[in-house]
Amino acid sequence: MQSIPQSTKERILGAAEVLFAQHGFDGASLRQLTAAAGVNLAAVNYHFGSKDRLIEEVFRRRLDELNGRRMAGLARIAGLEETTLEDVLGAFIRPALELSHDGNGSLFMRVLARAFAEHDDTLRKFLSENYGHVMRQFTAEFARLLPHLSKEELYWRVDLVTGALTHAMSGFGMIQRKSDVTERTHREQAASHLIRFAAAGLSHP
Amino acid sequence: MQSIPQSTKERILGAAEVLFAQHGFDGASLRQLTAAAGVNLAAVNYHFGSKDRLIEEVFRRRLDELNGRRMAGLARIAGLEETTLEDVLGAFIRPALELSHDGNGSLFMRVLARAFAEHDDTLRKFLSENYGHVMRQFTAEFARLLPHLSKEELYWRVDLVTGALTHAMSGFGMIQRKSDVTERTHREQAASHLIRFAAAGLSHP
DNA sequence: GTCTATAAAGTGATAGAC
């Protein structure tokens, strides 16, 4: 297998993901970031224009893929007679699990969690405009499977699922991985617990 | 009622809570903070020693009260034969609700959410050492009420409840308050949905 | 496309007068 040298742009994006996860968007400076990427300080502004635009690209790089997989998974099962709530939750959660098994993908889930905590209007608008349709599609499928719930009741429950998902997938929790369990297995357990927990929380009478 | 003038220390703590919620611990500078409090820049270092110690005091001021109420609520109901899961969840969640109805208390819930996202070891250690016993007490009561769950299974579920709670109480969600609902009512709805959601997620077979 | 150098402003912290 031939090794393909990473472009400066890719090196910056990779280092940014790691450092934003660890220190936050304000906490990670362009100096730390370019040093970690092994590129010149001025390269960020040359390739991205500003730090804010770099932040957006860090999201876009992962979310295009992540939400594409979610939509593909949903398309495969949505509307079928025998679809279960667990199937739909799996279509949403499993792509996040696969991402977090791949290289620094798990760190990206922490970046995403920071974006929620940030409450920044610009960032929220960017996420909502570019990826809002995914949540809407999934919510529509939940509505079909849970016809006993009012629209409002459903929205609240989906919102709480989002919270549990963000928490679990970004590794916020106090649950420490035991030394005899690989990190991969630990995350798989998290996803499996999450799917059953969310299904119960969504569907209770 | 006589108005009691706030001390410099209290003014700083109040302004810090607001600005840390809005801009984060790194994002809010001591200059912004002291200007908002109407005190001199040097006052932070005089009264608290450093920015990090100020951050700790912002937590301590609210968490002593918040967790005290939680423990008092739990003591009132724990161990009783007829205690329900909803009662215990209420004892945990209602003090947070009351806090968020009081002045800038709702902003503090956002500060707390940021602390989770921060993943900072020093801060996590501070929270765990000072308030870890609260989660342990509540988990013990959950264990009593849910004897069919293994220890591991219960830990996962409690962790997921924490995520949903943080999310809901800090107002992360996409659910926008409607104009005909007061903010107070909105938060009460959030708490009520949360308690039922968490009870279902904790207790499913 | 990458580099150095630097501008212009902001940062936490502190010394010392009052």
Place this chain on the structure above:
DNA sequence: GTCTATCACTTTATAGAC
């Protein structure tokens, strides 16, 4: 206990050489 002034850095961003 509060003030001004300042130290010693770090920040993002950019101009201009190569």
